[in-house]
Amino acid sequence: MKAVGIGWGKTILFGEHFVVYGLPGIASAIDLNTKCTFAKNKKGEEGIISNDLVTGERIKYGEHTYHDLDRVIDAALKGTGVQERNFRLELKTNMSLKGGMGSSAALCVSITRCLDKQFKLKLSDERINEIAYDAEKVFHKTPSGIDNSVSCFGGMIWFQKQQPKNVIERIKAKKPVEVVLADTGIFHNTAEIVEMVRAQKEQEPQKYQKIFKEYKEILYPARKFIENTKWKEVGELMDKNHSLLQKMNTGCKELDLLVDVSRKAGAYGAKLTGAGLGGNVLALTPGKVLQEKVAKSCRKEGFKTYKIKIGVV
Ligand code: PMV
Numbered sequence: 001m002k003a004v005g006i007g008w009g010k011t012i013l014f015g016e017h018f019v020v021y022g023l024p025g026i027a028s029a030i031d032l033n034t035k036c037t038f039a040k041n042k043k044g045e046e047g048i049i050s051n052d053l054v055t056g057e058r059i060k061y062g063e064h065t066y067h068d069l070d071r072v073i074d075a076a077l078k079g080t081g082v083q084e085r086n087f088r089l090e091l092k093t094n095m096s097l098k099g100g101m102g103s104s105a106a107l108c109v110s111i112t113r114c115l116d117k118q119f120k121l122k123l124s125d126e127r128i129n130e131i132a133y134d135a136e137k138v139f140h141k142t143p144s145g146i147d148n149s150v151s152c153f154g155g156m157i158w159f160q161k162q163q164p165k166n167v168i169e170r171i172k173a174k175k176p177v178e179v180v181l182a183d184t185g186i187f188h189n190t191a192e193i194v195e196m197v198r199a200q201k202e203q204e205p206q207k208y209q210k211i212f213k214e215y216k217e218i219l220y221p222a223r224k225f226i227e228n229t230k231w232k233e234v235g236e237l238m239d240k241n242h243s244l245l246q247k248m249n250t251g252c253k254e255l256d257l258l259v260d261v262s263r264k265a266g267a268y269g270a271k272l273t274g275a276g277l278g279g280n281v282l283a284l285t286p287g288k289v290l291q292e293k294v295a296k297s298c299r300k301e302g303f304k305t306y307k308i309k310i311g312v313v
Contacts (some may be wrong), residue, residue, distance in 0.1 A: 003038040005113030007106030007132070009095040010150040011181060011273045011282050011310065014222050014241050017197050017248060018215050019161055020145040026171065026223060027146050028156040028310035032095040032179070036110035038118040039088040048073060049167040050089040053107065054097055061085075065131075069107075071138040076111045079131030082119050089114060096306070099188040100182065100272075100279025105147035108135035128152055141191045156311050158223060173311040174229045178291040179284055180263065181306040182298040186278030193275040197248055211244050235269025235284045240295065242271035250276030258298055259283075265297035266290050 002245075005276040008029035014027020034053070041049060048061035052069050061077075064070040073089070076082075089111060095101045109132045116123045123131075132148040140147075146159045149168050160167035201208040218237045225233040242259055245251060255272045262270040262283035267290070273282035285291040 003114055003118035005036040005110045007034045007109030007151045008154050009033055009106055010102035010147055016274055019146050019193055022161050024158055024160040025146055026158055027150040029150050029154040031306045032091040034106040034110045036114035037090040038114050039090055041086055041088055046086060047111050048085055051091055053091050053093050068138050072135045075135035076115055079134055080115045080121055096183050100274030102147040102151055104139040105136050105151040108132040111149045125152055145212055158182050161165055171226060173226050176309040176311040177286050179282055179310050180291055180295045182258045182281045183304045188275050188278035190275040193277055198301050211247055215244055231268050231286045238269030238271045238284060245272055245276055255281055261296050261297045261301055265294040267294045
């Protein structure tokens with residue numbers, strides 16, 4: 001049987017950017033993923049062959065050392081200690097690669113898990129997560145670790161970057177809930193946006209102190225409301241989180257339009273999710289009827305939507 005490694009997609013309910021500075025955040029896996037399947041090389045082929053998900057390009061490990069996928073495979077090989085150098089890694093995904101769904105982290109987790117299964121390494125989830133974190137640095141330079149953690153562990157997590165060990169706790173919502181992810185179609189570069197926020201924070205420390213304080217005031221109640229499936233209250237706090245992210249200049253007109261359209265269609269709350277300046281909006285839409293209504297309104301504006309549940313995988 002072919003070994004398959006899965007990395008879950010994610011959405012951040014609370015705390016993108018804040019988590020970079022050691023504040024806790026809440027993220028959930030979504031039922032979209034990247035799968036890495038181990039296969040034998042085709043006749044006449046040698047080396048580690050893979051396919052880039054964005055361009056479809058065939059990548060031979062070691063021949064494209066500038067290429068993100070090559071560097072991710074390199075980090076996964078080093079982390080797992082796999083010595084074999086003659087196989088294929090077939091990658092497939094059903095998530096948006098434009099940013100905000102954690103596609104890069106899902107890629108790192110899927111490759112690491114696939115190698116772990118194929119070579120019967122029996123690595124713990126914690127170790128797989130560490131390796132995926134190192135691989136994720138290829139894309140995001142200084143990732144907080146929230147994306148790879150939720151992609152690796154699944155479910156809904158409370159995440160806090162911390163030395164010597166990050167806090168990763170599972171949050172138990174009583175049942176999964178419907179959400180809509182609406183894609184602006186605008187690619188965003190997470191590393192650049194994180195840098196932009198860092199520069200602004202250095203220039204305007206007082207403004208950021210206030211924003212961080214306001215964030216803490218919404219975060220702790222948010223966890224309680226999620227645990228008690230008080231979705232109306234969760235939605236209100238998501239709206240507040242969006243306002244804070246706008247103050248950090250990570251919003252843009254397409255994100256604001258999607259937030260507005262979602263709320264007008266009845267979403268309990270809506271916010272940008274991920275680094276911002278493009279990527280996706282997360283709208284909280286309990287129940288299939290409301291979910292479809294909100295998705296339809298976003299589609300009418302010409303945007304692609306994903307109707308998914310959080311708290312399932
Ligand atoms: O990769 P994205 O766009 O979903 O954003 C990740 C979340 C950030 O907080 C902006 C960055 C990080 O490393 O946590």
